[in-house]
Amino acid sequence: MYSATPELSETTSMATSAQNLSQIIDELLLAKPGNRADAIKLLADKGLLPKKLLEAPKASKVSRFASKAAEDFAEAKGITIPEDFKGTAANDKISVKDLKALAEPPKKKIFASPGAQQFARDNGIDIETCVGTGENGKILLKDVKALVTAPAAAAEETPDDKVKISPSAAKLMKQHGWDEDDVSHIQGSGKNGTLLAKDLAEMVKEALEEEDGETTDPESDED
Numbered sequence: 432m433y434s435a436t437p438e439l440s441e442t443t444s445m446a447t448s449a450q451n452l453s454q455i456i457d458e459l460l461l462a463k464p465g466n467r468a469d470a471i472k473l474l475a476d477k478g479l480l481p482k483k484l485l486e487a488p489k490a491s492k493v494s495r496f497a498s499k500a501a502e503d504f505a506e507a508k509g510i511t512i513p514e515d516f517k518g519t520a521a522n523d524k525i526s527v528k529d530l531k532a533l534a535e536p537p538k539k540k541i542f543a544s545p546g547a548q549q550f551a552r553d554n555g556i557d558i559e560t561c562v563g564t565g566e567n568g569k570i571l572l573k574d575v576k577a578l579v580t581a582p583a584a585a586a587e588e589t590p591d592d593k594v595k596i597s598p599s600a601a602k603l604m605k606q607h608g609w610d611e612d613d614v615s616h617i618q619g620s621g622k623n624g625t626l627l628a629k630d631l632a633e634m635v636k637e638a639l640e641e642e643d644g645e646t647t648d649p650e651s652d653e654d
């Protein structure tokens with residue numbers, strides 16, 4: 432008696448499924464829905480579909496970040512990412528380097544000669560307050576010196592301050608488009624204060640770094 436119950440239940444279940452399937456076929460032949468969505472709606476209204484088939488599939492969440500480290504970095508720093516922002520990692524995903532660039536605004540490029548920038552740094556002068564008198568408004572050393580007090584500026588521009596330049600230093604200056612005004616703030620280490628090529632090492636390094644920053648694309652770094 433007990434062993435017959437499962438067989439009866441299974442037979443009843445099969446009969447019910449067959450009956451439902453037959454009804455589903457009849458409904459589809461009669462209504463002739465034009466697409467799958469219409470067919471599902473028709474059968475759902477008739478109560479002929481199981482609940483699982485009616486549940487909308489859960490959309491998988493696609494992360495905008497290239498790595499978990501990038502996601503954690505954005506959360507820790509509270510970085511707001513623009514909707515249209517595209518990362519430099521594969522498939523436009525956002526890397527840690529991209530987030531650092533968002534967190535730190537790009538440095539404003541100052542249109543000034545190296546000598547003017549060096550003099551401004553050495554004397555604590557805000558070079559952005561200078562009005563450039565060079566070509567296309569370029570800030571020259573003399574423009575920065577004009578912001579210094581009159582006695583100090585006069586002392587800087589005395590004839591005794593004329594720069595003595597060695598041939599090797601002159602060659603370097605020509606390569607970088609510098610004039611005497613650009614290097615007048617540097618104390619030469621040669622005889623009688625003559626400016627040598629080694630005295631321009633720091634300026635050359637800064638110039639090369641600046642040129643490299645303008646021509647090199649940032650690399651994708653997921654840290």
